[in-house]
Amino acid sequence: MINFNKVVGWMGFPHLTISKGLTCSFAVAYRLKDKTDEKWTARFIRFKDKKNKAEWGAATVLYDAVPALIKHLGVDPKRTTFIPALSSKETKADPNRSIPWIAKGCASIVGAQHTDVALSKDAHQKLHTIYSMNGRSAELDKAKYQCAKIDADHVFVFDDIITRGDTLSHIALAVLATNPQCKVYGIGLAKAESVAYCPNPENDHVPAKWDTLWGQGEREHDAKFKKD
Numbered sequence: 001m002i003n004f005n006k007v008v009g010w011m012g013f014p015h016l017t018i019s020k021g022l023t024c025s026f027a028v029a030y031r032l033k034d035k036t037d038e039k040w041t042a043r044f045i046r047f048k049d050k051k052n053k054a055e056w057g058a059a060t061v062l063y064d065a066v067p068a069l070i071k072h073l074g075v076d077p078k079r080t081t082f083i084p085a086l087s088s089k090e091t092k093a094d095p096n097r098s099i100p101w102i103a104k105g106c107a108s109i110v111g112a113q114h115t116d117v118a119l120s121k122d123a124h125q126k127l128h129t130i131y132s133m134n135g136r137s138a139e140l141d142k143a144k145y146q147c148a149k150i151d152a153d154h155v156f157v158f159d160d161i162i163t164r165g166d167t168l169s170h171i172a173l174a175v176l177a178t179n180p181q182c183k184v185y186g187i188g189l190a191k192a193e194s195v196a197y198c199p200n201p202e203n204d205h206v207p208a209k210w211d212t213l214w215g216q217g218e219r220e221h222d223a224k225f226k227k228d
Contacts, residue, residue, distance in 0.1 A: 001197050001198075001199065002015070002016060002017065002191075002197075003199055004027075004191075004199070007026065007069065007072060008065075008068045008069055008071075008072045009028075009065060009068065009205075009206070009207040009209075009210060010026040010027065010028065010069055011026065011027045011028070011029070011030075011205065012024060012025075012026050013026070013027070013162075013186075013191070016164060016165030016168070016186075017164040017165055017166075018164050018165040018166045018169045019165055019169060020169040020172065020173055021169055021175070021176050021184055022165065022168055022172045022185065022186055023183040023184060023185050024185055024186075025162060025165060025185065025186030025187075025188065026069060026185070026186065026187055026188065027162055027188040027189065027190055027191040028040070028061060028062075028065065028188075028189055028190060028206065028210065029041075029044075029190060029191075029205075029206050030190065030191050030192075030193045030200070030201065030203055031044040031045070031161055031190035031191065031192045031193070032193060032194070032195055032198065032201055033192060033193070034194050034195050034196075035195050035201060038201070038203060039203070039211075040203045041203075043057060043058075043214060044160075044161065044189060044190040047098070047160065047189065048160060048161065050098070052221060052225070053217075053218045053221045053222065054218070055098040055102075056217040056218060056220060056221035057213075057214035057216075057217035057221075058102065058189055058214070058217070059098075059101075059102045059105060059217060060213045060214060060216055060217030060220070061210045061213045062102055062105075062106055062189070063105060063106060063109055064209070064210070064213055065210060066106040066109070066110065066187070067106075067109055067110045069187075070112070073185075075153070075154045076153070076154075077110045077111040077112040078111065078112075078113075079152050080110075080112040080113065080152055080153070080154040080155075080156065081107075081112065081115060081118075081150050081152040081155050081156070082103045082104070082106060082107040082113070082114045082155075082156050082158060083103065083114070083115055083116065083118055083119055083150075083155060083156070083158070083175075084097075084099045084100040084116055084119075084157075084158050084159075085099065085119075085157055085158060085159035085160075085167060085168070085171060086119060086120075086121055088124050088126045089123050090121075090123065091120055091121060091122065091123055092116075092117060092120055093116035093117070095116050098160075099158050099159060099160055100116045100158075102158065103116070103187075104116070106158070112156075113150075113151075113152060115148075115150070117148070118147055118148040118150055119146075119147050119148075119171065119174065119175075120145075120146050120147075120148075121143040121144055121145045121146065122142065122143050122144050123143075124140070124143045133164070136164075137166055140166055140167060141170075143170070145170050145171055145173070145174035146174055146178075147171075147174040147175045147177065147178050148178065149178055149179060150175070150178075150179050150182065152179075152182060153181065153182060153183065154182060154183050154184075154185065155175050155179070155182045155183070155184045155185070156184075156185045156186075157171050157172065157175075157184065157186050158187045158188075159186065159187070160188065160190065161188060161189065161190050161191075161192050162186060162188035162190070162191045162192065163191075163192040165186070168188075171184075172184040172186075
């Protein structure tokens with residue numbers, strides 16, 4: 001069981017199953033594999049399915065939650081860079097995909113640097129199609145992550161779902177290989193978990209404000225595009 005600390009509303013994970021290169025990782029709530037009707041889990045599923053309303057809901061939450069986290073950690077935004085993780089098929093980040101544009105929006109709000117071109121890799125098989133933990137790690141090894149020089153002291157890697165931490169760890173090690181002065185943090189919208197291994201399967205640790213903000217984001221999407 002991977003326990004978390006409450007950090008200004010976030011779940012803070014000092015350690016994941018795989019945490020090489022990571023100073024700490026953070027997620028909003030659990031995405032429960034075996035309780036898909038739970039409110040936040042259902043939201044994350046819709047986000048993963050690329051439902052635009054859910055993407056707006058998630059962005060609205062993170063635009064509030066990330067500034068609070070940066071302030072709490074006491075890092076200098078001017079010496080901090082936000083980068084997006086890459087999807088399995090990407091070799092470079094697509095700036096129009098939800099995670100890259102959310103990371104860019106968060107950087108703008110807090111006054112941090114942002115780059116969606118520093119990280120690169122080879123395309124690889126989708127990890128959820130590989131059922132062996134060793135097989136998933138081997139597939140990530142084949143991706144050959146690389147990172148350009150980044151003029152920063154802190155790098156925050158944005159991803160949608162954190163599972164074991166293997167992807168974030170591969171990215172962190174790539175960042176540190178060329179930027180050994182940096183501390184690398186993981187930012188996930190959700191932490192994937194099963195109810196039996198979850199310290200809080202109800203997700204009642206999430207601030208009520210974030211619940212309201214998600215709904216607000218979905219309503220703003222509807223108002224702008226006038227469709228469900």
